[in-house]
Amino acid sequence: MRVPVKLLGFGFWLFFLNCARCQECLREDIKYDNIEPVAKASYADGETVRVSCMTGYTGLYKLKCEKGKWKQSIERPCAKKKCSHPGDTPNGDFELKDGTEFVFGTMVVYTCKKGYEMASRINQRTCRDKGWDNAVPVCEAVRCPVIRTDGEVIASGNTEEGNYGDVIHFECVSSDKKIDGSSDIHCKETGEWSDADPKCKEITCTAPVISNGYVVEPLPEYQKDAILKYRCNERFKPREGIPRCAKFGWTLNPECDEVTCEVKSTTFGVQNISPKGKTIFKVGESVTLTCSYKYWIFPAKETIKLCTCQDNGQWDYMPVCEEIRCEVPHDQHVYYPHYYFRGDMKLEAKKSYSCESGYSKTAAEATCTRDGWTPKPLCAEIMCAAPNIENAEIVGGQRLNYRINSRINYKCRPGFEPQQLVQITCDSQGQWTGIQQCRAMCAAPNIPNADIVGGQQPYYRINSTIQYKCRPGFEPEQPVQITCDSQGQWTGIQQCRAMCVAPNIPNADIVGGQRKNYRINSRIKYKCRPGFEPEQPVNITCDSQGQWMDIQQCTAMCAAPYIPNSEILGGHKPNYKINSTIQYKCSPGFEPEQLVHITCDSQHQWTEIQQCTAMCAAPYIPNSEIVGGHRPNYKINSAIQYKCSPGFEPEQPVNITCDSQRHWTGQKNCTAMCAAPYIPNAEIVENYRINLTIKYRCSPGFEPEQPVQITCDSQGQWTGIQQCTGLKARQYDENIPESSRDVNEDAEIY
CATH class of the missing domain: 2.10.70.10 (Complement Module, domain 1)
Structure with a gap:
């Protein structure tokens, strides 16, 4: 009975034990960022714990365990601690590598400015729990080498200890020289000078390239x-x-x-x-x-x-x-223009004005327009119009207007008086004074074939009387007197009637002798000279007009033509009538060969004459024959063909032409050729040309055995021939092949 009781008590203990544990809070349930773990793994109900942040972070959590759950009473989340400014370095800069704030773990990297270099071993700083680590880096200036120059160059600037950016300026001691190189160099960030030390050289320039x-x-x-x-x-x-x-x-x-x-x-x-x-x-x-x-x-x-x-x-x-403005009207005969034209002279401005003496205003006031002052002209000159004087002409030409007091001369036209020059003057009223009208005169009478006695004048005064006489060959033959009447006409004129002067008939003679003049109706006879027609005498009459009637001109005849190497058919005459036709024939050996008709034309020249031109005689070419037959003569430019006789060359037909000089061109002589050589027991098939060389070889069994060369000489004979003679039987039998012993030829030409 005691055992079950004990077991029951142990069960109760376990139950209560488990219930107590159900009220605890665990460390692993505390879940915040960046915190340190709490000391115990668990805490009893009602127990309080303080949670701290990790190193480098700041903040606080205060928690209480209630029935197995953590309850916070204070909450300040953990955040990175902040650092102050890391510090600037002279001649340098820094760069924040992460983020945008100076907080725990942040790094800044320092760099030196251009021309400076980092002198510190460490070039960075990091934000730690206690602040920035390391010291602020130091930047030192970059330095360039000492400058050394010769005696011709002057250097100005920090030549002994040049820092970055320092500039050295160079000049030549002599003004006649210039720097050969850079006149200014600077210390670069690399610690080198931008260029080498220059020298001095003579001042020269080169031709530049000029755009355009x-x-x-x-x-x-x-x-x-x-x-x-x-x-x-x-x-x-x-x-x-x-x-x-x-x-x-x-x-x-x-x-x-x-x-x-x-x-x-x-x-x-x-x-x-x-x-x-x-x-x-x-x-x-x-x-x-x-x-x-x-x-x-x-x-x-x-x-x-x-x-x-x-x-x-x-x-x-x-x-x-x-702006449109009118100018002061100078040279327009305005009186005192600067007085009247001043002040406003813009477009549409109006001005009153006066004109110089001898000029009159053309308007009450002047107006400025785009074309200047109007009206134009402002002042018109008082002038005389050109004078209207009938039957007169102004000397020197007439103008439209004339100025006051100007004088001009005029002259009456021929047939009007006064005949002398008349001078007139333009008065101050614009009128002409001293004008005389031109009155008509009688012009010199025009009486054909008459001469004025005492010489002729171009004009005659009214009522003047003159005499004239008809020229020889005209009647009346006595002097005639005429008068210039009041109407400017001549009275009493008798015309001079012509007589017939001796006729002028070329190539003719007057029968009975020639006179100077012949009366009206008189008749004479003339005859043409030899070589002219008509050949019979001709009668002519002086008619009432003083002209000869029925004249026939003596017309030349054609002289007998001269045509060398020809003969006129029907006989030769000294002269031939106009339009007459004759025939002639060229002598043998001349062309044309047919009869030629020629005519005496109206100009007494022979028409259609053809000269007798020599022909080429038939060519004489020995040992040849003309193709188509032989003629005695050939025309100029005619071509014929001939062929050499057999045994003569050239062997092909030859063309020859009768040229303008009557010579045959292209002619070749027929030259004898060599007949094929006669060599017993050999066959010759053609003729051979002069100087041709051939070879032949004797047939087997004949000698000479070697080839023989012969030539056709200039006489058409072969030279160098050697006859082929038979060899002895033994030689024949030994040297001639069996197949060749029946050959008939003793020699073979090749």
Whole structure:
């Protein structure tokens, strides 16, 4: 009975033990970031624990165990501790590698500025639990070597201990020399000078490359003070000044600037401008300017103008709108113009004025217009109109108007008086004084075939009397007197009637002798000279008009034609009538070979004459035959063909031509050829030309056994022939093959 009781008690103990454990809180249930583990693995119900942060973190948690659960009473989450500023280093910078704040674990890296180098061994600092580790790094300046120069160069600056950025300036002691190299060098961040120490050299310059231009007569090298001559390409201009070679190069940089023109104003007085917004124009480019009312482009005096930029950089017309103003009207005969025309002289302004003596106003007042002052002219000169004098002409030509006090001369036309010059004057009223009217006269009488006694004048006064006499060959033969009447006409005129003068008939003679004149109706006879027709005498009559009737001209006949190497059929006459026809024939050996007809034409020339031209005689070519038969003569330019006889060459037909000199061209002589040589027991098949060489070989069993060469000589004979003679039987039997012993030829030509 005691055992079960004990077992029951042990069960109760276990139960209560488990219940107590159910009220505890475990360490592993505390789950916060960056905390240190608490001391015990578990805590009893009601027990309190303080939770601390890891090293480098700050914060606090206070927890209480309640029925197996942790309850917090204080909560300050763990966060990284902050560090102060890490510190700046002179001539250097630092960079935060992680994050944006200076907190536990953060690293900053220091670098030196350009021209400085790190003097510290460690170049970084890290934020620790107690603050920054390491010291702030130090940057020291980079230094360059000492500068050493020769006696010709002066160096200024820190030459002994140059720091980064220091500049050393060099100059030559002599003003006639310049630095050969860099005149200024600086200490670089690498601790080296930017260039080597320079030397001094003579001052020279080289010809530069000029954009849009070129150097005139370039030299390899220019000495000090030498002038550089250069020119610019078309549409470019050189800059002002003269480049001279100096210590630092050319005193003026030789450059070519593009030629341009500028529009000064695009608004004042401008209504429109095209293109808009553009003020700089190249050569050849244009701008169109339209001016507002009361403005124009001067001096063109136009409202709209196309202005073009010229090669010299100037506008052909300046694109500027100017206010329209009228100028003081000088040279318009306005009295004291500066007095009347002053003050406002803009467009539409009006001015009163007076004119100089001898001029009158054309309006009450003058108005300024685009064309200047109107009316035009302001003052009109008082003048005389051209005088109207019938039958007269102004000496020196007539003008439309004449000034006051001017004098002119006029002269009455022929047939009017007075005949001397008359002078008239334009008076102050614009009227002519001293005018005399021109009165008619009698013109010199026109009497054909008559002469005025005492000489003829062009005109005669009214009632004057003159005499005339008919010329020889005209009647009446006594002097005739005539009078100039009051109407300017001649009275008493008798016409001179012609007589017949001795006829002029070329190549004729008057029968019975010739006289100077012949009366009306008289008859004479004439005869043509030998060689002219008609051949019979001709009668002619002087008619009432003083002309010879029935004249027949003596017409030349054709002289007998001279045609060398010909004969006229029917016999030869000294002369032949017009239109007569004759025949002639050329002598043998001349052409044409047929009869020729010729005619004496109206110009007494023979028409259609053909000269007798020599022909070529038949050619004589020995040992030949003309193809187509032989004729005694051949015409010029005719061609024939001949062929040499057999045994002569050339063997082909030959063409020859009768030329203009009657010679045969292309002729070749027929030259004998050699007949095939006769060599017993050999066969010859053709002829051979002169100088031809051939060979032959004797048939087997004949000698000579070697080949023989023969030649056809100039006589057509073969030279060098050797006969083929038979060999002895033994030789024949021994040397001649069996197959060749029945051959008939003793020799073979090859």
